[in-house]
Each structure stands twice: as C-alpha cells, then as structure tokens.
Amino acid sequence: MSEKTYIPAGEQGQVPASQIGATLEALAGTIHARRNAGDESYTHRLLTGNADSPLKKVVEESNEVALAAKDVEAARALLAGVSGHEGSHSGMVEAFAKQADAACDHLRYEAADVVYHLLVVLERYGIDIDEFAAELNNRMTDEERPAGAVRLHEEHVKRGK
Numbered sequence: 001m002s003e004k005t006y007i008p009a010g011e012q013g014q015v016p017a018s019q020i021g022a023t024l025e026a027l028a029g030t031i032h033a034r035r036n037a038g039d040e041s042y043t044h045r046l047l048t049g050n051a052d053s054p055l056k057k058v059v060e061e062s063n064e065v066a067l068a069a070k071d072v073e074a075a076r077a078l079l080a081g082v083s084g085h086e087g088s089h090s091g092m093v094e095a096f097a098k099q100a101d102a103a104c105d106h107l108r109y110e111a112a113d114v115v116y117h118l119l120v121v122l123e124r125y126g127i128d129i130d131e132f133a134a135e136l137n138n139r140m141t142d143e144e145r146p147a148g149a150v151r152l153h154e155e156h157v158k159r160g161k
C-alpha cells in the first residue's frame with residue numbers, strides 16, 4: 001500500500017499530526033459563512049432550501065459508506081483467497097491488492113461526504129462545532145478527554161437523550 005498522507009513542502013515541523021480538530025473547525029466555519037452566500041453555493045442551498053434535502057443527503061451518504069465498506073471486505077476476501085497460494089499468479093495478487101486499496105480510498109471519500117453533510121445539518125439547526133465537540137467530550141472518561149476540552153452543562157446532558 002502506498003503512503004497516502006503528506007505534509008506539504010515548507011510546512012514540515014509546524015503542524016501537529018493530523019490537524020483533524022483544525023480541519024473540522026475550518027470546514028464548520030466555511031459552512032457557517034455560507035449562510036450569507038448566494039444560491040451558486042451548494043452549501044447555501046442545503047442550509048436555506050427544503051429541510052429534507054440535507055437530511056436525505058446524510059442518509060444517502062451514510063448508505064454509501066456502508067456499501068463502500070462492503071466493497072473493501074469483498075476485495076480483501078479476494079486478496080486473501082489468492083495470497084500465499086501456490087500457483088497464484090503474482091499479477092492477480094497485485095490486481096486484487098490494488099482493488100482493495102481503491103475500495104479503501106472510496107470508503108474514505110464517502111466518509112468525508114457524510115461528515116460534511118452532517119456538519120451542514122448541525123449548522124442548519126444551530127448546533128455549532130463547540131457544542132458538538134462537547135457532546136463527544138462528555139462521553140469520554142477523564143483519561144480519554146483532552147485537557148481543557150469543552151463540556152456540556154449537566155442540564156443539557158440529561159435533556160439530550
């Protein structure tokens with residue numbers, strides 16, 4: 001499997017590992033700002049149009065994640081079937097390995113579609129990224145939770161079930 005992630009030239013040594021927190025914050029910020037964009041923005045249309053549209057997209061893209069994951073399973077099963085077997089053609093092993101790798105790429109792609117559309121839904125209903133983070137942080141044990149992480153007030157923990 002090839003190396004899939006990298007830090008752009010000139011930025012090495014300046015950024016922490018994945019930047020996932022900053023990535024989600026930036027995306028949520030962009031989505032929030034699209035409230036004031038025009039109809040040429042897909043995000044704006046999802047935020048201001050028929051309420052069912054972004055909800056349907058979350059369901060649809062979640063389904064795509066499940067289908068993509070099944071494709072990964074199928075590709076890996078094919079690979080396992082030929083790997084290490086005497087008489088297996090090396091070209092076949094390579095082809096199935098490539099197929100499994102591509103299926104993983106597709107799963108990652110669909111997962112990003114879900115997260116984007118989920119953030120659009122949260123924005124639409126006024127749940128900002130801090131509030132969403134607080135929900136996740138509240139579920140963590142003290143050992144798991146990042147130091148100083150935002151939390152939910154107790155009354156909101158009880159209500160939101």
Ligand SMILES: N=c1c2ncn([C@@H]3O[C@H](COP(=O)(O)OP(=O)(O)OP(=O)(O)O)[C@@H](O)[C@H]3O)c2ncn1[C@@H]1O[C@H](COP(=O)(O)O)[C@@H](O)[C@H]1O
Binds near residue numbers: 027030031040044061
């Ligand atoms: N992260 C995203 C993002 N992820 C997915 N999408 C859109 O979501 C739509 C998904 O459509 P489809 O159902 O056709 O899915 P697909 O990905 O084409 O294919 P499948 O999932 O069906 O396999 C596409 O129009 C994508 O462009 C996104 N649109 C916007 N963003 C971010 O939001 C910003 C603002 O975008 P505007 O909407 O252009 O203002 C962008 O700069 C991006 O940072």
